[in-house]
Amino acid sequence: MQRGKIIESHWELLPHGADIGVRGIGGSKEEAFEQAAVALTAVITDPNSVAAKDEVEVTCDAHDDELLLVDWLNSLIYEMATRRMLFVRFEVHIEDHRLRAKAWGEAIDEHKHDFGVEVKGATCTELKVAQDQEGGWLAQCIVDV
Amino acid sequence: MELSRLQRRAENEWWIAPYGKMRVPAVIYASESLMREMDEKVYEQVTNVAMLPGIVKASYAMPDAHWGYGFPIGGVAAFDAEKGGVISAGGVGFDISCGVRTLLTSLSLAEISAKKDQLADALFHTIPAGVGSRGKLSLNEKEMNAMLTGGAKWAVGHGYGIREDLERVEEEGCIPAARPDEVSDRAKKRQREEMGTLGSGNHYLEVQHVAKIFDEKIAAAFELQQGDVVLSIHCGSRGLGHQIGTEFLTRMAAAAAQYGIELPDRDLACAPIYSPVGEAYLGAMRAAINCALANRQIITHLARQAFSEIFPKAELPLLYDVSHNTCKVEEHQLKGMPVRLFIHRKGATRAFGPGHPAVPEALRALGQPVLIGGTMGTASYVLSGTEKGMELAFGSACHGAGRSMSRHQALRQWRGSEVVQNLAGHGILIRSRSMRGIAEEAPGAYKDVSAVVEAADRAGLARTVARLEPVICIKG
Numbered sequence: 357m358q359r360g361k362i363i364e365s366h367w368e369l370l371p372h373g374a375d376i377g378v379r380g381i382g383g384s385k386e387e388a389f390e391q392a393a394v395a396l397t398a399v400i401t402d403p404n405s406v407a408a409k410d411e412v413e414v415t416c417d418a419h420d421d422e423l424l425l426v427d428w429l430n431s432l433i434y435e436m437a438t439r440r441m442l443f444v445r446f447e448v449h450i451e452d453h454r455l456r457a458k459a460w461g462e463a464i465d466e467h468k469h470d471f472g473v474e475v476k477g478a479t480c481t482e483l484k485v486a487q488d489q490e491g492g493w494l495a496q497c498i499v500d501v
Numbered sequence: 502m503e504l505s506r507l508q509r510r511a512e513n514e515w516w517i518a519p520y521g522k523m524r525v526p527a528v529i530y531a532s533e534s535l536m537r538e539m540d541e542k543v544y545e546q547v548t549n550v551a552m553l554p555g556i557v558k559a560s561y562a563m564p565d566a567h568w569g570y571g572f573p574i575g576g577v578a579a580f581d582a583e584k585g586g587v588i589s590a591g592g593v594g595f596d597i598s599c600g601v602r603t604l605l606t607s608l609s610l611a612e613i614s615a616k617k618d619q620l621a622d623a624l625f626h627t628i629p630a631g632v633g634s635r636g637k638l639s640l641n642e643k644e645m646n647a648m649l650t651g652g653a654k655w656a657v658g659h660g661y662g663i664r665e666d667l668e669r670v671e672e673e674g675c676i677p678a679a680r681p682d683e684v685s686d687r688a689k690k691r692q693r694e695e696m697g698t699l700g701s702g703n704h705y706l707e708v709q710h711v712a713k714i715f716d717e718k719i720a721a722a723f724e725l726q727q728g729d730v731v732l733s734i735h736c737g738s739r740g741l742g743h744q745i746g747t748e749f750l751t752r753m754a755a756a757a758a759q760y761g762i763e764l765p766d767r768d769l770a771c772a773p774i775y776s777p778v779g780e781a782y783l784g785a786m787r788a789a790i791n792c793a794l795a796n797r798q799i800i801t802h803l804a805r806q807a808f809s810e811i812f813p814k815a816e817l818p819l820l821y822d823v824s825h826n827t828c829k830v831e832e833h834q835l836k837g838m839p840v841r842l843f844i845h846r847k848g849a850t851r852a853f854g855p856g857h858p859a860v861p862e863a864l865r866a867l868g869q870p871v872l873i874g875g876t877m878g879t880a881s882y883v884l885s886g887t888e889k890g891m892e893l894a895f896g897s898a899c900h901g902a903g904r905s906m907s908r909h910q911a912l913r914q915w916r917g918s919e920v921v922q923n924l925a926g927h928g929i930l931i932r933s934r935s936m937r938g939i940a941e942e943a944p945g946a947y948k949d950v951s952a953v954v955e956a957a958d959r960a961g962l963a964r965t966v967a968r969l970e971p972v973i974c975i976k977g
Contacts, residue, residue, distance in 0.1 A: 371907035373540055373568045399908075400632060401937075423751065430747050437691050437740050440633045464633035471632040471935040472908065473702040474977075476595040476743040479570040480750070480767035498570060500595045500743075501702050501908070 363387075363492040367395035370482065372498050377482055378429070379496035385421065385485065388493035389428055390446040393459070396429055397442055399499060401469040406444040408460035417454040421485040424453050425495050429478035432459065433499075436475075440464045476500040502539045513564070513960035514893075517544070522765070523551040530894065530960040531564040535952060538905070542568035543575075549765045550578050554773070555586025557835065557842060561894040563849050564956035565903040565948065569594070571768030574848035577897045579833070581842055582774035587762065588782055589771035590753055592845035594826040595746035597786055598793030599704075599737030600850075601872040602670075602822035603883070603969075604801065606730045606808070606815055610710040610972065613730050613812070617930055620708065620811045621973045625932035627807035628706055628800060630699035630977040632935070636799070638696055645689050648696070649681040649741075652791030653822075656798035666801065668861050669819040670794060671851065676829075679791050680784025684741065685748055688785075691740030692792065697799035701938060701977035703901075704736040705874075706804060709881060709969035719867050719885050719966045723820055731969060732808070732817060733881060734800050735874045736977075737826065738793035745789050749782045774843055783828070790827060797822060820883075821861075821870035825850045825900040833895050844895050852886035852898040852963045860886070871963045873954055874901045877931060877974040878924055878944030882954045882965060889961035898963040902950035911946040912937065920944075924974075933976035942976060 363383040370377025376399050380391030397403045414431045418424040432443060443461035481498040488494065507515040507529070515536060517527040527547040531539065543566045550572055551560035557579045566575030571591030580586030606613075613620060629636055640648060648655045653674030657664055667674035699706060711729045714720045725731070753770035756778040762771065772779040805817050828845045853860050853869040860869045868886035875881040879902070890896050906914075917936030920943045924931055933939050951968075958965045 369909050371909050373907065374574055374904045375570075376908050418751075423754075426751070433747075434687060434691065434744065437743075438687075438693075440635075466631065466633070466934050469632075470937045471701065472912075472937045472941055474632045474700060477747040477750075479591075480754075480770075481570040483767070500570065500746075 365391050367391040367398065369395055369398060370496065375498050375500050377496060377498045379494065382493050385493045386448040386450055388495035389425060389448045389450065392425065392429065392495045393432055393443065393446045396432060396475060396499065397444055399472060399475055399501065401442060401471050403444050405469050406442045407462045408445040409462040410441070410460065412439065412459045414457045414459055415455065420453060422483050424455055425485050426478045426480060426483065426497060428455055429499065433475050433477060442469065473501045502536055502541055502544055504536055513956050517548055519551065523548055525551050525556050525559045527551045527560045529562040529566065530956065530962060532952065532956040535564055535956055539566060540568040543573045546573040547576065549769055550576060552765055553587055553769065553771060554762060555580045555584045557581050561897070563897065563899040565899040565901055565953045567903045569847060571766055572845065572847045575899065575903065576847045577849045577894050578845045579842040579895050580774065581840065586774050586843060587771035588774050588779045588828055588843060589769060589845065590746055590749035590782060591768045591770060592847055593786060593828050594847045595743045596737035596826055597742035597746060597789035598824040599826045600793065600797065600822060600824035601733055601735045601874045602797050602801065603731050603733045603820040603872050604817040605724055605820055606732060606817055608730045608812060608815055609728050610730055616811050617973060621930045621932050623807040623810045624706060624804060624973065624975050627803045628699060628975060629697065630975055632701050634698050635694045636697040639694050640696060645692070646681040648795050649684060649788035649791050650679050651675055652794040653798040656795040661799045661802035666798065666819045670822040671824055674794055676787045676790045678784065679787035681788050683781045683784040684745060684788050688741045688744035691744045695739040696796060697803060698739060699736045699800065699977045700739055703942060704977045705877065706800065706975040707733050707971050708973040709733055709971050711967050712880065712970040713968040715965040715967060719964065722864060722867050723870060723883060723966060725883065725967045730972065732804055733872065733874065734797055734804065736796060736800065738789040739796060741792045742789040745785045749785065752778055753782070786828060790824065793824065821872060823850050823872050846897055848900050849897045850900045851896060852890050853896045854886045854888040854891045871898050873899060873950065875950035876902055876944040876947045877942065877971055877976065878929065879950055881969040882950065883967045883969065884954065884957065884963035885966050887961060887964055890963055893960065893962055899953050899957045902947040902953060904946055905948045906946040908941040911941050911943050915940045915943045929971050930973045931976060938976060
């Protein structure tokens with residue numbers, strides 16, 4: 357493993373026939389989870405159109421890192437649906453498959469946000485949380501829309 | 502899909518003989534060209550389903566099958582509870598009881614033409630649609646439980662629609678044995694303000710005209726004539742169903758391990774039908790079916806209100822309401838014997854043949870209406886169930902066109918405003934709060950619905966009755 361290499365964290369959307377995949381890349385598992393969450397918002401609307409105004413706390417836990425990613429995304433989907441909010445900035449802490457996070461965003465505003473599609477839930481399809489040889493982390497799965 | 506591994510048993514019927522851990526064969530109903538276009542993942546998923554305990558006869562895929570999670574979208578599978586059969590949340594899907602309902606309007610295309618814009622605006626303003634939209638009623642805990650138990654029947658009891666509507670809904674508008682107590686507080690909270698909303702994505706409300714009749718006799722019984730205007734609604738159980746699907750996918754993954762069920766794919770998570778988790782899911786899923794039926798019933802009422810603003814004399818009786826993401830207990834014939842089976846249909850429509858007691862009396866001699874939703878630029882279809890379909894895939898047919906292009910690719914290819922303009926040139930009015938949503942749902946991003954319907958018809962799953970073309974589309 358190469359150490360000290362700086363991994364630029366970013367997110368991607370994965371093409372998938374009926375649904376869509378979210379992928380976060382980062383220098384740590386936490387960063388990859390944060391970026392996957394930005395990708396989740398990008399499925400719904402342009403993250404650049406969302407302001408990080410209000411803070412929401414999220415906690416979840418699972419048997420392994422991969423199911424933790426599914427749980428994390430599902431927790432955000434739930435918070436977005438019930439608070440009618442969109443999130444754009446995240447701070448994730450993971451310890452022994454337990455996740456504590458803060459998410460910042462704002463209320464949904466149809467005049468400000470151009471919507472793609474609502475996300476119904478995260479799935480285990482193409483689910484992967486892994487570290488590559490260069491030390492970078494990847495966190496991805498398909499979400500049902 | 503690479504076809505050399507399949508055996509073609511008929512023009513539109515492809516078999517995969519059991520190998521490895523498959524307990525039964527897998528059968529795909531489609532034309533050769535649909536098969537060639539079909540995702541390789543469908544092969545993998547339809548064979549994975551064939552490995553599940555208690556599966557009966559075969560694992561099926563409909564002509565519009567595509568890559569889902571666990572089960573393919575367009576998958577049908579029957580399980581025998583007495584033989585260790587399972588129930589799977591991934592075999593139903595997240596949008597539990599998503600479906601299509603079609604209303605007749607007693608108006609002709611010529612009659613609505615002059616007032617098309619007004620009608621589009623009235624529908625758009627009356628029916629909440631799109632990301633984050635709120636319904637007009639908010640349910641407290643007691644009413645939420647009553648709705649989850651009563652379905653469309655509950656909605657009619659609260660003034661949304663008329664009693665006659667219920668005869669034209671599967672399960673007469675209310676599936677029994679729903680268990681609101683098995684629905685989590687989170688699922689109920691997610692639903693609280695979403696009653697009577699369309700949702701987003703491929704969900705819509707469309708005013709359509711009957712463009713072509715294929716079967717005069719059945720069309721007459723369905724009261725469809727060329728040039729008639731109808732209204733169709735495509736939506737499901739909203740946040741409640743999504744949350745139940747999400748929660749049980751995880752609970753079933755744990756249960757499968759506990760019961761020693763080997764899963765070739767985590768999304769195939771399932772539990773024995775006779776197990777605490779299996780029974781809990783059945784109760785919760787049935788509550789979600791009732792939620793979807795109530796939701797479509799409320800939207801029906803809103804659509805009638807909007808219609809009456811523009812056409813005060815119009816009546817909008819219900820032709821039929823189908824659900825295409827369900828697991829239902831049905832009696833089917835196996836080797837001449839009646840057997841009680843748990844039929845999973847994920848992105849597949851129930852299509853009961855003539856004489857089936859579940860078909861409304863007035864239509865029973867002809868078979869159940871099967872409503873297939875298309876895209877906002879192409880067409881939708883009305884089919885009817887056949888006797889042969891009962892044999893082929895437990896009385897099931899396709900559910901729609903199915904995407905051929907990802908949302909991402911569609912966004913790169915089209916602009917929402919151009920799609921709207923282009924459709925306006927074809928006489929189709931689009932109303933939506935989201936231009937990006939329109940681009941993602943562009944008609945070109947979908948497979949040819951006519952080819953899917955033709956394959957279903959030729960395979961014998963259902964008979965084509967009428968083709969409906971859009972006039973107004975309210976998009977979520």
